[in-house]
Amino acid sequence: MPLTPATDEDIAEVSRQLGREARDIVAIAARCICGKPTVVHTAPRLADGTPFPTTYYLTHRGATSAVSTLEASGMMAELQQRLADEPELAAAYQAAHEAFIADRDKTAHELGLEVPEIAGISAGGMPTRVKCLHALIGHALAAGPGVNPIGDIALEACSWSPNKCACESY
Template identity: 55%
Template sequence: MSLPPVTESDREVVARQLGRPPRAVRAVAARCPSGHPSVVQTSPRLEDGTPFPTLYYLTCPRLTSLVSRLEASGLMREMTDRLATDEDLAAAYLAAHRSYLAQRDAIEPLGTEVSAGGMPGRVKCLHVHVAHALAVGPGVNPFGDEALAALAADWPAGDCAR
């Protein structure tokens, strides 16, 4: 998946969204309906060479807040529990992990099977899964897709959709 490089304007918007300069940003991987970045693709290493396995990073403040509410509800624990009992879900999650690694390694291999968000054995960060789902589209990350479906009544809507 090739994305156009991030523009200086996008970098400025992301800095405002995050409240700090973004690190290792390569591209905008998804945008909110209003046009502002909602997900950025980052380099596998920070500028100082430190590995940074989070390839897709959620930046939209409204969406980030909504995902945080899902996390606080205990949804990640429920999702992780389902991995132990639903073979099809576990297989789909493993495939999402492998896809994530392949996309990251196509940019720069880190020499590790560690991806992000707890993949493939648990669900540790819904922000990562939502970012992944938005960046690559539906049908790749089952938990990102589920989280977006759970937020459908609230996002994209409101300030972020203007």
């Protein structure tokens, strides 16, 4: 999916969504059907020097709430078991891990950053664990269907959808 530059209006909306000042946003990686930011693409090193491996950060309040409910339901354990039982799913998840790192490395290169502390590390537990559905769905929304299979599965099970605006509810 194409990234779009973050406008001042986007940064203000993300700050409202997060309840704090947004920081180090490189672009908007996914948007609600109404156009508001849903996932931000964050620099791999924050302005204060902190390495930030979670390139795609889910910010939409409706999405984060629904994903928290999924996590509380035990879905991560179910997906973890599927990785153990389904070699094709595990291989696709490995590929998602590699795609994530390639995206982050490209951004680091474009920004002239070196972030050796997070080399080989992606997010959400990839490539062998299911640790954070927020990160995995964020990646799935940013990359588009078929890139992160665990994120795709979780998004499909989610009560929130980027195709139906719920922004005014939050």
